[in-house]
Amino acid sequence: MKTNVSPAKRVAFLGLLFALSIVLAFLESLIPTTGLLPNGVKLGLSNIVTMYAVFFIGWKEAYGIAILKSLFVLLTRGAFAAVLSLSGGLLSVTVMLLLLLVKLNLSYIIISIFGSLTHNLAQICCVAMVLGGNAFYYTPVLIISGIVMGIVTGSILKVVLPALKRIHGKIGTEQADR
16 A cells, blocks of 8 residues: 555555455355355455455555454354455465565466465365365365356456546556556
8 A cells, every 4th residue: 555645544445445345245145156156155256355455555454354354254154164264365365465476467367366266275174174184075166166256356356446446546557457
């Protein structure tokens, strides 16, 4: 985030992003997916906000949003769901930041796919710790869904980026064209 932004504006903007992620999670819960998506597979719309933070705000803010989302999950869905959310969120943010750090100039969609895949990987590892190795049978489903949902969320980010730019301020065109 710009360094000349006041702390109050920074907190307010991050609060808006967190609220947006909660609204997106709620809207996602209203979409009927029974019979359309395998059990446990979600669109991950709130991850669009986390990706935005990774790409345009900073690593501290991206991790902060992932942690806040997990705390919200704790309040609404319980401890185990919060652990899944936290593990997936932290690993996916880390991987997306590393991909940006190595400067491969990957598109939002490719980075989103990697974020989605690692989110699913962290969650299946947590489930395996509870259920044992039997949980890994679901890995092929999570790989396919991770690729598909990564494409979906990366594409949506690209579409909503102009609106987010208006809220946040001008973002370099070299970043916005990914």
